[in-house]
Amino acid sequence: MNDISTRPVPDNSAPFQRLHPLSIVLKSMGTLGQNVFAILILHFSLFDQNIVYSMLAALTLITLVFGVTTLIWSRFTYQVTTREIRIKSGLLNRNNRSISFDRIQDVSLEQKLVSRLLGLATVALETGSGGGEDGQLDALARTDAEKLRDTIRDYKAGLTIGNDGADDKPVTADAPPLFAMDNRRIFIAGLFKFSFVLLAILGALAQNLDFLLPGGFFNPRSWIDAFPEQDTINGFSSWVRIGGALAAILSLIMIGFISGVVRTFVREYGFRLDRVDSGQPGFRRRRGLFTLTDMVMPIHRVQAAILQTGPVRARFGWYHLKFTSLAGDAGGETDHSAAPCASLTEIEPILDECAIHQARADLMFQWVNSAFWWRRAIIASLLLTSIALGTGLLVHSGLFAIILLGAPVSLISYLNWRQHQYALTDSQIYVRSGWWRRKLTILPLRKIQTVDVSQSPLDHPLNLATVTIGIAGGSPVRPVMIKNIDFDQAMSLRNRLITQTTNIPTAD
Amino acid sequence: MTEHASNPLSPEAFAAQETCLSPGYNQGLTSLHPPQKSLIRIGMIIRALILLALGLAAEIGLQIQLGVQPGMVLIPVALIAAVLVLVLPGRIYRRWGYDMGDEQLRVLRGFLWRTDTIVPFNRIQHIDVAQGPLQRMFGLSALILHTAGTHNSIVTLSGLATMDAEDMREIIKDHIRQDMI
Numbered sequence: 001m002n003d004i005s006t007r008p009v010p011d012n013s014a015p016f017q018r019l020h021p022l023s024i025v026l027k028s029m030g031t032l033g034q035n036v037f038a039i040l041i042l043h044f045s046l047f048d049q050n051i052v053y054s055m056l057a058a059l060t061l062i063t064l065v066f067g068v069t070t071l072i073w074s075r076f077t078y079q080v081t082t083r084e085i086r087i088k089s090g091l092l093n094r095n096n097r098s099i100s101f102d103r104i105q106d107v108s109l110e111q112k113l114v115s116r117l118l119g120l121a122t123v124a125l126e127t128g129s130g131g132g133e134d135g136q137l138d139a140l141a142r143t144d145a146e147k148l149r150d151t152i153r154d155y156k157a158g159l160t161i162g163n164d165g166a167d168d169k170p171v172t173a174d175a176p177p178l179f180a181m182d183n184r185r186i187f188i189a190g191l192f193k194f195s196f197v198l199l200a201i202l203g204a205l206a207q208n209l210d211f212l213l214p215g216g217f218f219n220p221r222s223w224i225d226a227f228p229e230q231d232t233i234n235g236f237s238s239w240v241r242i243g244g245a246l247a248a249i250l251s252l253i254m255i256g257f258i259s260g261v262v263r264t265f266v267r268e269y270g271f272r273l274d275r276v277d278s279g280q281p282g283f284r285r286r287r288g289l290f291t292l293t294d295m296v297m298p299i300h301r302v303q304a305a306i307l308q309t310g311p312v313r314a315r316f317g318w319y320h321l322k323f324t325s326l327a328g329d330a331g332g333e334t335d336h337s338a339a340p341c342a343s344l345t346e347i348e349p350i351l352d353e354c355a356i357h358q359a360r361a362d363l364m365f366q367w368v369n370s371a372f373w374w375r376r377a378i379i380a381s382l383l384l385t386s387i388a389l390g391t392g393l394l395v396h397s398g399l400f401a402i403i404l405l406g407a408p409v410s411l412i413s414y415l416n417w418r419q420h421q422y423a424l425t426d427s428q429i430y431v432r433s434g435w436w437r438r439k440l441t442i443l444p445l446r447k448i449q450t451v452d453v454s455q456s457p458l459d460h461p462l463n464l465a466t467v468t469i470g471i472a473g474g475s476p477v478r479p480v481m482i483k484n485i486d487f488d489q490a491m492s493l494r495n496r497l498i499t500q501t502t503n504i505p506t507a508d
Numbered sequence: 509m510t511e512h513a514s515n516p517l518s519p520e521a522f523a524a525q526e527t528c529l530s531p532g533y534n535q536g537l538t539s540l541h542p543p544q545k546s547l548i549r550i551g552m553i554i555r556a557l558i559l560l561a562l563g564l565a566a567e568i569g570l571q572i573q574l575g576v577q578p579g580m581v582l583i584p585v586a587l588i589a590a591v592l593v594l595v596l597p598g599r600i601y602r603r604w605g606y607d608m609g610d611e612q613l614r615v616l617r618g619f620l621w622r623t624d625t626i627v628p629f630n631r632i633q634h635i636d637v638a639q640g641p642l643q644r645m646f647g648l649s650a651l652i653l654h655t656a657g658t659h660n661s662i663v664t665l666s667g668l669a670t671m672d673a674e675d676m677r678e679i680i681k682d683h684i685r686q687d688m689i
Contacts, residue, residue, distance in 0.1 A: 326656065449631045449657030454623040470657030479659035498612060498626050 016077040016088070022118050023139040028062075028069045029114070035061055078137060080151060085125070087135055099135050101155045103127045105327035106282075106336075108295035109145050116292060121145040125152075126327030149296065156280045156298070178283070178350050179339045181271040189268060189341035190261030192313050265289055268340050275299075275353055283323075283338065283353070297336055301325045302354045303447045303471045304480070306335055307347070307440040314438060321347050323354075324474040334475045356442050359430050365421035371462050372484040373417035377410035384409070412436075422482045424496060429469070431480055441480050447471055451494045455487070465490035469497065534616050535624075537605030543646035544604075544667030549597040550642060556589035606665055608676060611683075613653070615665050627663050629683035631655050637673045649673035653680070 039058050047053040072091055079086045086098040110122045121142045125135035140148070181189070269289035276284045282298040308320040319342060322335035338350060344358065351358060359365075384406045392400035415435035423430045431441045450470035459465060465487045469480040482493070563585030570576045600619045607614040612628045636652035643649060643666075650666035651673045668676070 449655045450625055450627045450660040450663065452623050452625045452660065454618075454621065457620040468659060470655065470660035472656040472658065474658050476658045494626060498628060 014079050014081050016079045018077055019073060019137060020120055020139055020141050020144070021073075022120060024066070024069050024073050026114060026118065026120065026139060027073075028065050031065045031069065032062065035065070080148060083155060085135065085148075085152075087137075097135065099125055099127060101152050104152060105301055105325060106295060106297040107149045107152055108293055109142075109149065110294075111142070111288075111292040113290040115139055121294075123148055153276075153278065153280065153282075153296070157278065175274065177272045177274050178353065179271075179273040179342060179346060181268060181341065183265075183269075185341055186265055186268050186271070187261060188318065190264035191257060192310065192318065192341070193260035193264050194256045195260050195263065264340075266291075271340065273338055273350065281353075283336075285336075285338070295336075297323070297325060297327075299354050301327075302356070303473050304441055304443040305351055305354070305356045307442070309438045310436060311438070317343050319344060319347060321350060324471065326473045334473065351442075356444060357428065358442070359423065359440075363423050363425065363430070365423045365430070365432065368417070368420050368422075368482065369462070369464055369484045369486065370417065371464060372420060373410070373413035375458065375462075375484075376413040377406070380409045380413070381406040420483065424493065429497065431482060433481075443469065443471060443480060445497060448497055451497050453487075453490045453494055459484070459487075463487045467493055467497075533602040534605030537607045537614065537616055540601065540604050540606070540667035541646075541648055541669040541672070543648055545597050545601040547642060547646055547648060547667065548600055549593060552592045552597055556592045559585055559589050559592070604667065606668075608679070613663075613665070613676075613680070615663060625660060625663055627653055627655060627660070629680050631657070632680060632684055634684070635677050635680055637670075637677055639670065651676055 039054060039061065042057055043049060043051075043054040047057070075091055075094075076087075076089045078088070083102070084098050084100045086096065089095050089097075105126045108124045108126070110124060111120070112122075115121060119142050120139035122139045123135075123137040123145045127134045137145070137148075139145075266289045268287050271287040272285070274284045274286075276282050276296060280298045280300070282296050284294070284296045286292070286294050302323045302325055304324040306322040306324060308322065309318065313319070319339075320337070321339040321342060323338050324335050339347060342350075348358060381403075384402055388400050388402035391402065392398075412435065416433075419432055419435045419438060421432045427445055429443050429445060431443070433439050433441075448469055449472060452468040452470070453465050454468060455465050463486065464484045466484060467482040467490050469482075471480060474480070482490075485493070560582075563582050567576075567578070567581040570581060571578065596619075603616070603619050603622065605616040611630070612626050615625045615627070617623050617625070633654045633656055635654070636650075638650045638652055639648070647670055648666070649668055649670040650664055651668055653663045653665070655661060655663065
């Protein structure tokens, strides 16, 4: 009864609302934080460390920033009608945007640390039109933000299942989560997120803050001078020196692990994936240590599942489950992380929710043509040989050694070939790729948008072809590809993929 | 296949492959509207002129700086330009093709890098029929299909007779459905 025809026309009388006033403070703080440096630089350079001038400048800056932020805030209004949200913004260039609830792919609430203290939340609406968030309300009171999300959800519920869906609202907080990670699991996940980011940050900090450090901090000579007896170092045996070098390398590796663990904790702390049934069935994901995010993604928007792992992780049986949908995840990622570190048995129920099946044990994966690796190996070797010859003859004879790089490049190509496989069932295609970053894409055939068979000039003599599958969402630079298979095989594979999309007209 | 395998870059092998494919350059699909060949040629003439201008500049520069023989640069460049204008348009033209099925459109594009795309009609979000000033001169139009896919979000089939493009649009239009994703 609550279908589209009886739905009231969009009522334009809904009041235009402003964002929460505290968001002015929030944004001003952010802008000021970026400008503290400028003041500091002025303090030390132009004002010649005159504290009065610097204070005056700081005061002017604060007034300016607050004034402009308040002005922008006062010109930003939004209106929530029964079927769309309208956002008016802009100081001089007025921008009037309306986003229909139908087109919203997912709604996420985000709370940074300060917002949490102030009880605010940022609402981000994704329509999947590319280019990040399409509507961002930064920031509303937490309750208002949740109300807005529920409004959108309830609208969609009314559209899909009528009234009965909206009546039974199970309390999702009590239901056991589909997937959750305790601290131990997050720690394990962090171990595999080995990165040198922390080191880079430390380096950048040291670069920027070196005026705080005593002069010559980065000058190794001043450190050597600091040792009272230079001779003691010279007196050490070479084993001690090697030990010192090893210790340095080990500490670098430790830093890599620690930064991975820290970053993972900050991001994934309290990770919890629920199924929500009120409204459209969807996944609700909550995570974050300082910045809390709360995202809801409708299940029917899931286009494909991706299981990522690595050579070491695979041995321990840990996988990262991601979902491809039209809208991207926060932080510029193209896929929605659904389980950052889970075993296959834990992933099974999550995949069941969106009717995607894991590969059966007896499913035969097919390999692609071995030209996949040897052609690359030949090209890379030729290229390296010419570089080695050129630089070796002209610059330094030691550079002939560049030729040796051909061996690891060929080995990696070979390993990548071993991992590049595909399998087709009646309803899904499985594509494996990558040796170091192993990726298994499980794609329901009904979600396929287009299929390409392409040949490069190098493919013609071998009669090979590459099949590229276009799906909604995912990375535009790395689409689902089956590389270097026989041309006829590629054509028949495409026929089987395409018949699935056209024979089931009701699929969506 | 193994005899080529030892030397994938060999031009002989490439040429042999080329000739054995020759009966159906575009795999028996519908060819584009013939004036498209002239349009490709115009594009090639523009490229050839740019190439010739660059070649002339290089020639004069090298002659003044290094005193190379006249024609050392210009003659090869002129040869390349001649190939571009006289040989390539016909070859490119016969490589392209499309096939309008009941449920899907197949588009074969490219000369050296060939792509063969199939777009099911029910996956198309919206359609454009576009025409540039040069295309208008030849009575050509391009059919532009927008899909929801991130890869292949826009599939362009250029070089159709305007009438054909509009007919195809009408046929495809009926298949477009709401909210495919």
